[in-house]
Amino acid sequence: MDQGRRNFIKNTGLFTAAGFLPLELSFLNSFSGADFDPETSFLVQNTHLISMDEQVGDMENTSILIMNGEIIEIGHDISPPAGIPVIEGSGAIVMPGLIDCHWHLWTSLLRSMAGYNEGQAYFPMTAAYSKVYTQQDMELAARYAAAEAINSGITCISDFNHNARNPGFVMASCNTLADAGLRAQVLYGGYRDQPSNEATHFDGITEILQELRANEKYKLLELGLGSRGAGYEHLASDWEKARELGMRIVIHASSTDAQKGQIQQLYNKDLLGKDVNIIHGNAATPSEINYMKETGTHLTMTPYSEMRIGYGLPPVNSFHAAGVNLAVGVDTTPLSGNADLFSVMKLLLNLANAEAKDEFYLKPSEAIKMATINGARTLGMDEITGSLRPGKRADLIMLKKDDLNFSTSDQPHSLIVEAAQPANVDFVAVDGRILKKDGKLTNFDPETLVEEAEAAFHRLKREVNQ
Ligand SMILES: [Zn+2]
Secondary structure, rough: OOOHHHHHHHEEEEEEEOOEEHHHOOOOOOOOOOOOOOOOOOOEEEEEOOEEEEEEEEEEEEEEEEOOOEEEEOEEEEEEOOOOOOOEOOEEEEOOOOEEEOOOOOHHHHOOOOOHHHOOHHHHHHHHHHHHHOHHHHHHHHHHHHHHHHHOOOEEEEEEEEOOOHHHHHHHHHHHHHOOOOEEEEEEEOOOOOOOOOOHHHHHHHHHHHHHHHHHHHHEEEEEOOOOOOOOHHHHHHHHHHHOOOEEEEEOOEEEEEHOOHHHHHOOOOOOOOEEEEEEEOOOHHHHHHHHHHHHOEEEEEEHHHHHOOOOOOOOOHHHOOOOEEOHHHHHHHHHHHOOHHHHHHHHHHHHHHHHOOOOOOOOOHHHOOOOOHHHHOOOOOOOOOOOOOOOOOEEEEOOOEOEEOOOOOHHHHHHHHHHHHEEEEEEOOOEEEEEEOOOEOOOOHHHHHHHHHHHHHHHHHOOOO
């Protein structure tokens, strides 16, 4: 959109689900008397909107009307229905909620526990703990992670459950995420000591799919396949079954030099596609990157875990230059420590410019896209979330520009990528439901949750060391 048109909109009109309306027409939209649920309806007023939608763009001193979880209008002269809750947005930035496209929530109780010798390294450590986890531990780990996610401005998560010993262990994630109010893709994976001759649990998958699709409680959740590795002999038939069930597919591939060629193998079997999210890809070759572009396959980078474990640097520029849809993830807090997607955006932008030896190589807006609309595309949810425009669901966050680390600048994109931290997230809503307000979680008591997580961690540690 050119600046002239943007200014015209800024000054004279608003956006509605029917499209842009000039100011006079906006008066036709009277919401007085309209039905709304006060739990999922509110007006944000006088805010600086970073919509990440090409039509809406950025708008200063604007208002956003949310009714029943849906974005109804964005503009300067909204007449909200009487009695709707009002959120003051002056001095703040409102943007889409951050989308995490790869996280093993169950490992969250093991934060920063990847050690510095072979026996305590990430894989053997998590494998040992995975065997002593109970279903209650799976539930608690997901709850601990979900609370951190909301606190950090994440509104949508792809949870790759790879301690899926039985359907109950996966339902632990589903129930927790549904109760937390997050939007999510839950992936039914395998588990660390799963024998290669044990079939993928399609009985459990079907059972959970039926439950999720039949019950309103799970309306923000989708079940996908957390695929076994590229070398698994029944991979193609697993993917075929998943696709028949309408599930998206996620696989770790070409993460290390030793795994070079895995994306090529998937391409050779004609498995890649728009419903596939490849995790890591640090060792992807130029031709594999082109295959991903050609087939519309998505890539999720998790730079903190990839770098910490020694997979190498995320080849962000090669993927970006090829036009592959790039998303981001926390992956696993035993390696990444926390769930700060602001720092992931900043790291990727800095890596990109460093590699290009170019101060201007990656625009901050490109980094923000990776954590918002690109993530929504990766999860097949871009019609409902990932950007803010009328007709989409209200998954949004507000960053208040009154903190020592987050103030003074008039460059909001750079501020979001370079300066913002989870502590600056003042307000979070998912599907119109307010999950953080005035800097406080509405659905969790962090103190109790931390006590529970500490107790579970110490109990698990004793069991592992027995
Ligand atoms: Zn992973």
